Amino acid sequence: MMQNCHNPIPDTTLLDYWTRDIEDDGAVDRVEEHLFACSDCSARLHSLAALEAGLARLVRLGRVAGIVSRSLLNRMQRDGVHVRMYSVLPGETVPCGVFPGDDLVVVAMTADFSGAQAVSLSVTGPGNSPMSEIDNVPVSGMDRELFWATPASTVRQLPSQRVELSLRSAGATPTLLGTYALDHSAPEAS
Numbered sequence: 001m002m003q004n005c006h007n008p009i010p011d012t013t014l015l016d017y018w019t020r021d022i023e024d025d026g027a028v029d030r031v032e033e034h035l036f037a038c039s040d041c042s043a044r045l046h047s048l049a050a051l052e053a054g055l056a057r058l059v060r061l062g063r064v065a066g067i068v069s070r071s072l073l074n075r076m077q078r079d080g081v082h083v084r085m086y087s088v089l090p091g092e093t094v095p096c097g098v099f100p101g102d103d104l105v106v107v108a109m110t111a112d113f114s115g116a117q118a119v120s121l122s123v124t125g126p127g128n129s130p131m132s133e134i135d136n137v138p139v140s141g142m143d144r145e146l147f148w149a150t151p152a153s154t155v156r157q158l159p160s161q162r163v164e165l166s167l168r169s170a171g172a173t174p175t176l177l178g179t180y181a182l183d184h185s186a187p188e189a190s
Contacts, residue, residue, distance in 0.1 A: 090178030102152040118170035
């Protein structure tokens with residue numbers, strides 16, 4: 001689709017507007033003024049809003065995984081999605097598990113993203129076996145957390161194990177931003 005807008009609203013701003021996560025009334029007014037005058041950005045917002053009806057259902061079906069934004073997490077929780085969240089600092093090991101009723105498990109990794117435009121996340125299990133690799137995730141120097149989401153149905157199938165996460169800046173000379181560990185406890189069989 002060809003856009004005629006010469007100054008399109010960034011996708012992250014549209015998402016924040018849609019999820020009502022813009023706290024500055026002046027910023028909300030500017031977004032709304034632009035949306036009323038710009039059919040291209042209005043159409044993009046409409047497409048984003050059309051996803052709302054199916055998002056909670058997709059999460060419950062185990063179809064949402066990967067890196068998600070804070071505003072999207074907030075929206076899912078407002079829509080009744082049960083999110084189990086674990087926050088980890090660089091070098092930290094956190095015990096974790098999944099519980100009945102959980103729809104999504106999210107790991108919030110704190111890091112210093114200043115100077116990075118994108119990051120890569122590597123997730124490994126016992127014996128350094130690869131579990132997941134997500135490359136070139138856009139970040140801002142103002143970001144302080146990256147949210148990795150996994151369907152609770154997937155986590156329920158994992159045995160008790162240590163999961164290692166490694167976050168690096170993307171690019172020609174990747175820099176290690178942080179390593180994190182999760183001590184996963186498998187749910188007890190009933």
